[in-house]
Amino acid sequence: MSFQNYEFQDPRSHGYRWVDVRHLRIPAEPGGAQELLAALIGHEHFRDDYAGGGVLSAGSRHGPYWLRLGTPDVYEAVSQERSAYVLRGWVNQSGDVPAAVEAVLQQEVFDRLAAADRIYYLSRLGDEAIHDWGRVHEHFHELVLIDRSAGRITKGVAEAALRYAAYLDGDLSDHLRVHLFWLEERRSPTVVDRRPQL
Incomplete structure (x- = not known):
């Protein structure tokens, strides 16, 4: 979902923001949260730099980070309240969003947060983890939602490139x-x- 596809009162208020939501099935023998996070990191769809090139099966980047530094340990378990607070701050960083954007975000993001059994937030990994051009990602947020009743892991990435827009x-x-x-x-x-x- 790209905010550019919606009409804002100020045409630049979209801030080059977008949300990408991907779903993966939980394996038949699901294991614990660490095993599920490891399976997610090992999945081909994790090899996406989120800069327009899409998934690269031999890619070495994940968002702004070097792929090799992504481990289950860099994901922090967070509450629904904290994850909603982080995302709401990201959504409203340039003011209120149009009702159409809010409706899609509610359905695709916030309702999924409410249904998740566990939520993990990709913590800041530090400067050494940022790849050679990773700083184009200014406001990169990644949440992993585990919903055992639905049998799926949902990885959501929210990004804004405000300096790039300027x-x-x-x-x-x-x-x-x-x-x-x-x-x-x-x-x-x-x-x-x-x-x-x-």
Whole structure:
């Protein structure tokens, strides 16, 4: 679910936010929470950098993190209240969202939180865990919901790239104009040089 697909009062309020929800069946012999988290981490769908490339079966990244550093131990058991609080803060970081967004979030995210037996939050792993370009993920939240009655594990990722949005709205055009100048003139522009229009 991309917030860009909905109409906001301020067209930039979507903040390049999105939610990705994936469901996996709990194995016939489910084991404990640590075993289920390990199975999730070992699943091919865990190899997604969430930057547009999709799942890469030989991928080495998971969101902003190096895949090799993802273990069941980096997931913290959290309450429904805490997970809802974290997500609600993420949802409303740029003000209220349209009713249509709220309705989808309620059905796809908050109702699933309420039904989960256990909820795990991917804790901050620290700077050493962030991969080479992982900082494009500014507000990355991942929750794993275990719902034994439904026989499924749900992995939900919520992301916002607010600095990226500001870059697209501002500095990107300046950088592109400098690059175009260099392509035409084969030198960097000076303060007095007129830069090409986009």
